[in-house]
Amino acid sequence: MTTNRSWILRKRPEGDLATGDLELVTSEMPALADGHARVRTIYLSLDPTNRIWMSDADGYMPPVGIDEAMRGSGIGVVEESKSEAVPVGTIVNTGLSTWSEYNDLPGEQLNALPSIPGLSLTAFTGPLGMTGMTAYFGLMDIGQPKAGETLLVSAAAGAVGSMVGQIGKIHGCRVIGIAGSDEKCRWLTEEAGFDGAINYRSGDLGAALDLHCPDGIDINFENVGGEIMDEVISRLNDFSRMPLCGLISSYNATEPVPGPYNFANLLMRRTLLKGFIILDYLDRMPEGMQAMAGWLMEGKLKFETDIVQGLEHAPASLERLFTGKNLGKLVVQVSEEPG
Numbered sequence: 478m479t480t481n482r483s484w485i486l487r488k489r490p491e492g493d494l495a496t497g498d499l500e501l502v503t504s505e506m507p508a509l510a511d512g513h514a515r516v517r518t519i520y521l522s523l524d525p526t527n528r529i530w531m532s533d534a535d536g537y538m539p540p541v542g543i544d545e546a547m548r549g550s551g552i553g554v555v556e557e558s559k560s561e562a563v564p565v566g567t568i569v570n571t572g573l574s575t576w577s578e579y580n581d582l583p584g585e586q587l588n589a590l591p592s593i594p595g596l597s598l599t600a601f602t603g604p605l606g607m608t609g610m611t612a613y614f615g616l617m618d619i620g621q622p623k624a625g626e627t628l629l630v631s632a633a634a635g636a637v638g639s640m641v642g643q644i645g646k647i648h649g650c651r652v653i654g655i656a657g658s659d660e661k662c663r664w665l666t667e668e669a670g671f672d673g674a675i676n677y678r679s680g681d682l683g684a685a686l687d688l689h690c691p692d693g694i695d696i697n698f699e700n701v702g703g704e705i706m707d708e709v710i711s712r713l714n715d716f717s718r719m720p721l722c723g724l725i726s727s728y729n730a731t732e733p734v735p736g737p738y739n740f741a742n743l744l745m746r747r748t749l750l751k752g753f754i755i756l757d758y759l760d761r762m763p764e765g766m767q768a769m770a771g772w773l774m775e776g777k778l779k780f781e782t783d784i785v786q787g788l789e790h791a792p793a794s795l796e797r798l799f800t801g802k803n804l805g806k807l808v809v810q811v812s813e814e815p816g
């Protein structure tokens with residue numbers, strides 16, 4: 478018998494996630510079904526979309542049901558297998574699973590991860606995980622970066638944003654990031670190679686954008702929404718592109734959120750604005766993985782992982798994304814990596 482611990486959604490959060498919205502429950506697992514593998518979670522990915530999944534607002538997936546295990550994804554190791562696809566000991570990306578120590582999952586859902594010398598396993602949660610793929614396809618497909626253009630990235634020091642800016646640099650863009658602290662801005666310019674970074678919490682954002690983007694903005698990779706998006710939309714160039722990746726500033730909202738006051742500028746500037754969800758790109762993952770792995774091996778991509786220890790801290794740690802405490806990809810380490 479395997480004893481499992483899982484976070485169960487007991488109540489839909491109102492505003493910020495609160496104590497009692499989720500409950501950590503211990504249970505005995507039933508016998509493993511044929512065709513399935515029992516995966517011990519090593520790293521649980523925490524993502525802004527977790528908060529969307531807890532809500533019953535009309536999203537891109539059904540919400541997690543009340544009294545169901547919280548949906549998530551992560552990296553784990555197969556400890557028991559009744560699937561020929563994944564022998565015991567295989568390190569896998571779980572695809573959609575739950576916030577649990579163990580998940581029983583169909584073998585064909587699991588992607589075995591290669592061991593790449595010099596690369597930590599956490600790379601598969603960041604640049605080679607869903608956030609890296611989001612950055613790659615959002616920027617390359619919708620942003621269409623060209624050398625000499627100005628690329629503006631919001632939530633720039635986060636998992637997606639930090640990759641977007643560096644992919645933009647690889648394609649010859651002038652890259653400006655917006656982030657919530659001086660420390661993050663320093664990391665962006667001194668480590669990640671951004672041309673400039675703006676701390677939106679200090680000073681006049683509009684004036685800083687004018688200073689850093691004197692020729693306007695050709696690509697706005699939108700991660701945040703709200704007032705930051707308003708300031709950026711006002712500075713878009715003719716025929717600019719705007720991959721609409723996320724609107725994290727509104728995920729905890731309890732009232733309807735007003736649209737951008739200067740929406741008309743998207744018409745005047747003939748901006749291509751396109752929302753996208755990374756799940757739409759699943760059949761193109763090999764292309765994204767190959768490109769990102771190549772740049773990683775060439776030393777062209779830097780990444781950070783913000784690691785919290787212990788499944789019991791998962792709900793409280795999700796808040797790091799909404800308060801901006803994370804630098805790079807936020808994960809919970811649930812158990813040790815195999816020797």
Ligand SMILES: NC(=O)c1ccc[n+]([C@@H]2O[C@H](COP(=O)([O-])OP(=O)(O)OC[C@H]3O[C@@H](n4cnc5c(N)ncnc54)[C@H](OP(=O)(O)O)[C@@H]3O)[C@@H](O)[C@H]2O)c1
Nearest residue numbers: 525632635636637656657700723724725726753754755801
């Ligand atoms: N479309 C897709 O398929 C897809 C896939 C993955 C992620 N996303 C979206 O991409 C965005 C980034 O996700 P991520 O996983 O990479 O998270 P992340 O950027 O690592 O973390 C979120 C960051 O957002 C910033 N933030 C939070 N609340 C804010 C607010 N009110 N105003 C301004 N900034 C705020 C914080 O940074 P600061 O310190 O800079 O404030 C925080 O670190 C999210 O909107 C997410 O929903 C979309």
